[in-house]
Amino acid sequence: MTLDPVPVLDVDPLIDDPTTRIIVCCGAGGVGKTTTAAxxxxxxxxxxRKVVVLTIDPxxxxxxxxxxxSLxxxxxxxxxxxxxxxGELHAMMLDMKRTFDEIVEAHADPERAEAILSxxxxxxxSAGFAGTQEYMAMEKLGQLRARDEWDLIVVDTPPSRSALDFLDAPKNLGSFLDGKFIRVLMAPAKVGGRAGMKFLNVGMSVMTGTLGKLLGGQFLRDVQTFVAAMDTMFGGFRTRADATYRLLQAPGTAFLVVAAPERDALREAAxxxxxxxxxxxPLAGLVLNRVHGSGAARLSAERALAAAENLDEPRIVDQEDGKEELRNSPESTATSSSSTAPSSPSTAPSSSPTAPSSSSRAPSTPTTDPTDSTDSTDPLNSTxxxxxxxxxxGLLRLHAERMQLLAREQRTRDRFTALHPEVPVTEVAALPGDVHDLAGLRDIGDRLASGDRPAGAA
Amino acid sequence: MSRLQVVSGKGGTGKTTVAAALALALATEGKRTLLVEVEGRQGIAQLFEAEALPYEERKMAVAPGGGEVFALAIDAELALLDYLQMFYRLGSAGRALKKLGAVDFATTIAPGVRDVLLTGKACEAVRRKDKKGRYIYDYVVMDAPPTGRITRFLNVNDEVAGLAKIGPIHNQAQAVMRVLKSPETAVHLVTLLEEMPVQETVDGFAELRAAGLPVGRILVNMVRPSVVDVPVRTDVRRTDLAKALSSAGLGGARKGGHAEQLVDPLLAQAAEYEERVALERGQRGLLTELDLPVHELELLTEGIDLAGLYRLATDLRKQGVA
Known part of the structure; x- marks a missing residue:
């Protein structure tokens, strides 16, 4: 039913390729990013392969x-x-404070490290204000890659304000470290012991005065001590952040954008x-999670609903409707074999010996009152x-609901495809519940790799 | 009714939609509400089918009975300059700070400053009065960060107040905290009837409580209507089912006939449906244990448009949420 064939994202060649060293899963919150990564x-x-999965907040x-x-x-x-x-699978969860502490411990002498940590x-x-998580995710990724113990790193991205924040982390850090501001902050600490104030101009002293006024003297002093203590480490920070950024652009990296077939998630994916x-x-493709399918997709929502109503109606009406349905619906005759199509109205009678008698039971559907309509019909042919x-x-109503869902998912998906027809897509059929064990994850992996849409997904 | 209503929820639960519907509902009958966005995603503008919001309070919608909904996308950087200007007349110094990169530092890197500015601006709107001493906004509804970060986001002022022990930032942080921890504020959690969102709601609730922040209601979004009674009966023979489908005009009931071929897939869908309903029932149970008012909002199958928002707002009012 799609206009143009969308290229299919084939996951297995990607994960089997020994030159694929990093896979980054990104996307809006709540689309199953972490599960996809795992x-x-x-x-x-x-x-x-020998794999490590870095999850952010599983x-x-x-x-x-x-x-x-607990990871x-x-x-x-x-x-x-x-x-x-x-091969091997290793899993971990980013602990941003721990990661930050480790960097400090690794790059400063013990005395200085102690000054910073306290x-x-x-x-x-380090306890995780806005932004820290993104820096540390990048830092950790760089560390894992540098250890070279794994031949594939699969990384999940932080549940940020926007899914893109982690890309900005190195740049933000860089612009901060390049900025004059850091020098202003450091100036008083450096100047402390000096007699000459030649590089501390008036503007800067006004600035630190203002900051002191705003933040309180103690806070400013804490910041200054921190910046001074970190001074020697900043260069390393930036070098590593830049290296990680370049790593993400390198041929061994593949980005997977994860989304669900919902408007907002796909908008963010686009x-x-x-x-x-x-x-x-390098974008490898789009993973579309939670796509619904149907084994009976040939039966449209409209026809299913009409048929359900038909079954609710009293018998006599039913037969009329049945014939009408047949006349008005070329689809039904066209798709039915010549022998079965004409037989459909005739197989209807509820007096059929195989149908269990239901005259003693109240119907669960309240749309018709059977006692009223029985009068006009043959009592044997119970209405x-x-x-x-x-x-x-009931089954037909469920089916109609499913088909409507399929149609909605298709529409949102088509909007994405229209914008980015070049992006390969793999669809993952929806599961009724969450994943609870390796078998569940394996099942998702199978669905990911099968690449094609679930049965009936238009 | 609390005047600051904070709406949080796991990503993908529709918290922006619920926040907007709540703002509309609260504005009904001549009230004025302000809907604020703090994450720079322009979700409100998209929802109301409007252009991207500037850092300015704009009238977005008219509520039934003549109320008004204003909207504001709070931008941390502009809020900082605004704040410097308002309290310290630091217009030019603000610009100089910006040049130096200090504003960048404060709004993207310095711990917590960004969050303080965002919550601070919302609290300012809550307290703002006109010349006659009446509140400008009857209610402020905040489309807040997701459940996983909400406690830290709201509680950051406490932390900052501890960090900056004196000075205006300290005072500001404390003033904001007084509003956030008072009955003037209620934090609502939006969830779906699915395992992960419910788990996050349960965890988020515990964190908020531990931090002394007032939790309001649980809003279950996108609740699907019941389509058939469960359990789906299993005592019907497949041949009878095929005949019934056939009688409804869906093709032949004999083996290989069109109606007969429908039986398996339809029963499979029914089994999935049952599984889902059972799972939802379990999740409902977990939410009920929190001992908070729980409200359910129907799934709007055709997606959220303006009409849908008004429908949700009406529903919220009917349920006594607004």
Whole structure:
């Protein structure tokens, strides 16, 4: 039903390719990003690669589904992988404070490190104010890559205000470190012991005075001490942030934009696709989660509803409707074989010996009052819908709802495809519940890799 | 009714929609509400099918009975300059700070300053009065950050007040905290009847309580109507089902006939439906245990447009939420 064939994102060649070293899953909140990352990691590992999955903020259940009660800042090996040639799967969760502390400890002498770690400004900064998570996710990714212990890193992105914040993190950090402001902040600390104030101009002293007024002297002093103590580390910060940024642009990296077939999620996905292109980041494709399908997609919502109403109606009306349906619906005759089509009205009678008698039961559908309509009909040919008919009507209503959902999903998807026809897509059929174990993740991996749409998804 | 209503929820639960519907509902009968956005996503403008909001309070909609909904997208940087100007007459110094990169620093890197500015601006709108001493806005509704970050976001003033122990920032942070922790504020959590959003709601509720922040209501969004009774009966023979489908004009009931071919997929869909209904029932149970008022909003299948927003607003009023 689509106008143009959309290229299919084939996940297996991507995860099997030894030159693929980093896969970044990004997208709006609530679209199943973390689950996608975990499922991809598991699949890649079971196909022989040595994988680490870096999750940012996994639901407890997801960690448990990998057999790990609580993920922390150290990669933990996931057990019970399937497959003969299985590689290894490690999983971890970003602990931003721990990551920040580790950087400080690794790059400063013990005395200086202690000064930084006990600084109140540092403590607030590292505990995760807006932005810290993004820097630390990038930092961690760089660290994992530098360790070179894994041949594939699958990374989830932070649930940010916008899914793009993590791309800006290195730049923000860079512009801050390049800025004059940091020198202003550091100036008083540096100047402290000096007699000459030659590089501290009047404007700057006005500035620090203002800041002191605003923030309170102690706060400013905390910031200054922090900045002075971090001074030697800043260069390293920026070098690493820049390196990670370049790593993301490198050929070994693949971005997967994750979305659900909902307007907002796909709008954000489209935005992300454009942004990645602008940043020259390699996009592998779109993972469309929670797509619905139907095994009976040939039956439209309209016909299903009409048929359900038909079954609710008293028998006599039903037969008329049945014939009318047949006359008015070329589709039904066209798609039916010549032998079955004419037979449909004749197989209708509820007096059929196989239909259980339902005269003693009240119908569950309140749309008609059977007692009123019985008068006009042959009592043997009971007007009350049989149990089978009631059930059939219910099933048809469910089906109509499903088909309407399919149509909506298709419309939102088409909007995305119209904007970005070049982006390969893989669709993941919706599951009724959440993932609770490795088998569940494996199932998602299968769905991811099958690439094609669930049965009936138009 | 609290005058500052904060709406949070896991990503993807529709908290912006619910916040907008709540603002409309609260404006009904001649009231004036301000709907504020703090995450720079322009979700409100999209919802009301309007142009991107500037940093300026704009009339967005008229509520039934003549009320008005204003909207504001709070921009941390402009809020900072605004704030400097308002309290310290630092117009030119503000510009100089900006040149130096100090504003960037304050709004993107300095811990918490951004959040303080955002909550501070919302609280200012709550307290703002006209010349006659009446409140400019009867209610302020905030489309807040998601549940996972809401407690830290609202509580950041406490932390900042501890960090900047004296000075105007300290005072400002404390003043904001007084509003946020008072009955003047209510934090509502939007969820869906799915495992992860419900789990996040339960966790978010515990965090808010622990931080002494007032939790208002649980708003269950996108609730799907019941289509068939569950459990779906299993005592009907497949052949009878095929015949029933056939009698409704859906093709032949014999093996391989069109009606017969429908039986399996339709029963499979019914099984999925049952599974979902059972799961939803379990999630409802978890929400009920929180002992907060729980309200359900129907799924608007055709997506959210203006008409849908008004419908949700009416529904919220009917349920006594506004």
């Amino acid at each position: 499922a991809l990691g598991l699949r890649a590992a079971e196909r022989g 639901a407890r259940r997801l960690a448990q589904s990998m057999g790990i009660d 922390d800042n150290t990669p933990r090996r996931v057990k019970d992988l399937d497959g003969d040639g299985a 600084n109140p400004f540092y403590q607030s900064l 935005y992300f696709v454009e942004r990645l292109a602008a940043e020259e980041m 009350q819908p049989s149990e089978a008919q009631q059930l059939a009507a």
